[in-house]
Amino acid sequence: MVARELDAAETAATPVPRPVRDPSRRARLVGLTGTLLMAVGGLGAGALPVPNPLFGLRLLGLPSRNTTIAIAVTYTGICLLVLAWLWVGKMLRSRGAVAPAPTPAQLARTAVMWAVPLALAPPLFSRDVYSYLAQSATLARGLDPYVLGPAEALGVDDPLTRSIPTIWRDTPAPYGPLFLILGRGITALSGNDVVLGIFEYRLLALAGLGLILWALPKLARRCGLDTGLAMWLGAANPLVLFHLVSGIHNEALMVGLMLAGFEVGLRTGERLLDRNLLAGALLIIAASAIKLPAILALGFLGMEWARRRGGRITNVAPVAGLFTLLALACYVPMSVGTGVGIGWLKTLDIPQLIRSWMSVTTDLGMVGGQLGILARLGDHTDAVLAVSRNIGLAASAVLVVMLLLAVLRGRVEPITGMGTGLGAVVLLGPVVHPWYLLWAAIPLAATRGLPRYRRAALAASAVLALLVPPTGADFQFRAFQLPLSIIAGLGILLVFLLVLRRHLAGQSGFDIDVLPGRTPVPVPETRV
Numbered sequence: 001m002v003a004r005e006l007d008a009a010e011t012a013a014t015p016v017p018r019p020v021r022d023p024s025r026r027a028r029l030v031g032l033t034g035t036l037l038m039a040v041g042g043l044g045a046g047a048l049p050v051p052n053p054l055f056g057l058r059l060l061g062l063p064s065r066n067t068t069i070a071i072a073v074t075y076t077g078i079c080l081l082v083l084a085w086l087w088v089g090k091m092l093r094s095r096g097a098v099a100p101a102p103t104p105a106q107l108a109r110t111a112v113m114w115a116v117p118l119a120l121a122p123p124l125f126s127r128d129v130y131s132y133l134a135q136s137a138t139l140a141r142g143l144d145p146y147v148l149g150p151a152e153a154l155g156v157d158d159p160l161t162r163s164i165p166t167i168w169r170d171t172p173a174p175y176g177p178l179f180l181i182l183g184r185g186i187t188a189l190s191g192n193d194v195v196l197g198i199f200e201y202r203l204l205a206l207a208g209l210g211l212i213l214w215a216l217p218k219l220a221r222r223c224g225l226d227t228g229l230a231m232w233l234g235a236a237n238p239l240v241l242f243h244l245v246s247g248i249h250n251e252a253l254m255v256g257l258m259l260a261g262f263e264v265g266l267r268t269g270e271r272l273l274d275r276n277l278l279a280g281a282l283l284i285i286a287a288s289a290i291k292l293p294a295i296l297a298l299g300f301l302g303m304e305w306a307r308r309r310g311g312r313i314t315n316v317a318p319v320a321g322l323f324t325l326l327a328l329a330c331y332v333p334m335s336v337g338t339g340v341g342i343g344w345l346k347t348l349d350i351p352q353l354i355r356s357w358m359s360v361t362t363d364l365g366m367v368g369g370q371l372g373i374l375a376r377l378g379d380h381t382d383a384v385l386a387v388s389r390n391i392g393l394a395a396s397a398v399l400v401v402m403l404l405l406a407v408l409r410g411r412v413e414p415i416t417g418m419g420t421g422l423g424a425v426v427l428l429g430p431v432v433h434p435w436y437l438l439w440a441a442i443p444l445a446a447t448r449g450l451p452r453y454r455r456a457a458l459a460a461s462a463v464l465a466l467l468v469p470p471t472g473a474d475f476q477f478r479a480f481q482l483p484l485s486i487i488a489g490l491g492i493l494l495v496f497l498l499v500l501r502r503h504l505a506g507q508s509g510f511d512i513d514v515l516p517g518r519t520p521v522p523v524p525e526t527r528v
Helices: 002-013 025-045 067-091 104-120 128-140 150-154 177-190 194-222 227-234 238-246 251-265 275-288 292-308 313-338 360-374 381-409 414-427 434-444 454-464 481-505
Strands: none
Touching: 025 067, 025 104, 025 238, 025 481, 067 104, 067 227, 067 238, 067 454, 067 481, 104 194, 104 227, 104 238, 128 150, 128 177, 128 194, 177 194, 177 313, 194 227, 194 238, 194 251, 194 434, 227 434, 227 454, 238 251, 238 434, 238 454, 251 275, 251 292, 251 414, 251 434, 275 292, 275 313, 292 313, 292 381, 292 414, 360 381, 381 414, 414 434, 434 454
């Protein structure tokens, strides 16, 4: 009895180590401040509808009365979020999270906290959602969105047309039939209410993001990668928050369905009619009915199945035949369901109407055309551009075939091959936007390749996140506005960083207010 009392007294006297708080809490607050500033600035600097529904409102309409200040506030928020993301990324290691790095659960909470203000704010960085609304309304009115542009189908003065950039008002829809079918349902609910339609499309994008959050950690475990690092590089990336959550691009649904299908399909055994293989293939086909490049994932899934059956070319034929039949069984009803047939296959080159400076093949074509002009051979830029783009497409096709064979031989993991193949299609394609890079960046975040070059991935994502202006439009008639806003935003950012310099310089995963002489013992949190 006495011994028990002595043991109890010693236990009571022993200092209990304090649990370690989330080491990313300061970075989380910095990032949250950034997204809140973006949400507020977006009320005046966002890709707002025309006419702006906030005009005339005393409080919410205030940012729109001075667009320059609104853009400056938005850029301050953008920079804060990017810096906070890099700050947390510095806590992670290429081989996984090392204490005192935040756990996957803490990273997930941080990413969700940052996404909420952007999900409730007006669209930023892109006006594509207005094209989605107009094209869906065209289909809902019994017209063919693969033949008619919004202006011709709905009229220039239609509220769904007025917010679309001029270059896209007369172009047909370049998206797959499933996306337009979903959009027709949105039109049935929102009608001509642009604001309601925006948030309905955002719910669709968030559903795609939910599929990414479900599939990405599972794919990372297959590759032996820390799930926290994969989620941070792939799901909490500023490009994802800016262009999928805020910009409402349909890449969210495309990539989400593609990754979910790939994860489900990899659960298959060696049976050809395995239910997991069939379900995974159907999800990938659905992703390709949003945007066609997702069909590449079907090839890599088939090659992985053939590898498990022996890795011979003869093993490819059965799965290739099965996937072809599944694709036809899906595409035909969807094309018939839209009432416009296979017109969507004829409009895939619509994005090439612009000359994207981020495209290597487009840049080479432009340089070749200018050299011809300087050599007094005439202006043959369009012809040179067509040649350089075709060469790029051929080179990407060769690389994809090589990757497919590498997966068949077991030299490359299927998720790595898929991500690299999509990356080749994007980088060698005629048009490159920052959100196109997510086709490859999100899958590759679940592989050992991208974390190996973590610093390069972080730096590239941070730079690309700053390239697209928040208004989603050019500044041809107000060229002074953007540089002045950026300068003002950088000034505000500098003041903010000066206030936080002590925390930025002394970030630690342990509490700094422990008693002198006591060594804090971290208490690990359960990983998810």
